[in-house]
Amino acid sequence: LAKHSGRNRLCYFTDIMKSARSQRQQLINDLREAPLGKQLRLFYQPIIDLSNGRIVKAEALLRWQHPEQGLKLPDEFLGVAEESGLMSSLEHWVFSEAAAQAVNWSEFMDSSFQVTINSSPLQFTQNIHSKPWEAHLEKFLHSNTSIVIELTENVFLGDSEQLERNFTELRDAGVQLALDDFGTGYSSLAYLKRFDVNYLKIDQSFVRENEPGSSSHAIAETIIMMAHKLGLQVVAEGVETAEQRDWLKAAGCDFAQGFFFSKPVPAAELEPVLRIGYTHH
Ligand code: C2E
Ligand code: MG
Ligand code: MG
């Protein structure tokens, strides 16, 4: 009997693995064939200046409107896109879409308003000949459009000469850089000395657990202090409550984003809010 159920169990696991693999393969095919312009969406999450409650930036976040499976979040398809070589076309699409949106908004927003765009560290450090931002740099120089690229610290694990070239090229075009999910990646603080970044984004995990005296609390406050000493500004991610907002403000954090202020929404939903200059109190 034991042997029998053992074999059944083996079949069962194999079936699960097979079906997971075929679902994955299906997803790759779907993504490869997806008309990007029709199925991809950018949602925008406002980033608030904690000193006055005003929206000063918006982060572009990718969604995939799958024809059968509905709206997919990046965690469900970015890994697959990276492994199957589709990331570059996704990032080209993201960049041109977000850049066009930034140009639109720059027509009525203050020149300090910024659209932030996530980029994959791999795309950033490999020597790919067509970079997602390339076609748009000219546009940034000649409009009051202001862009920030968000990268995780893992970008520093890649080819540092390539990285330096990209950073220089982007900075020359007036693009700023932010380190996303700061404090959770594999990198050393020495990189902050070597590479010129503008913002540190405190990872949500340090924001969520905000009991005074907790290690998360201490880490977040230390990041803020360190950043300011280095001349960088700080964005807190994942702010969900008024208490978190108040604590971050008291700790001197510059900017915040999170469900407390707004979820990521389609551009058409954010735009009227930007136009009236809504303030979060
Ligand atoms: P991220 O850049 O750290 O983005 C923040 C994530 O936290 C977003 O998830 C956002 O919806 C979510 N979030 C914002 N506020 C809150 C909150 O108050 N509570 C909670 N629980 N979550 C909050 P999303 O949109 O699912 O994106 C996940 C990750 O996918 C992003 O993390 C980013 O690393 C990546 N990503 C998104 N869009 C792109 C893209 O266009 N290109 C690349 N390369 N990566 C992207
Ligand atoms: Mg981000
Ligand atoms: Mg983040």
Ligand code: MG
């Ligand atoms: Mg993240």
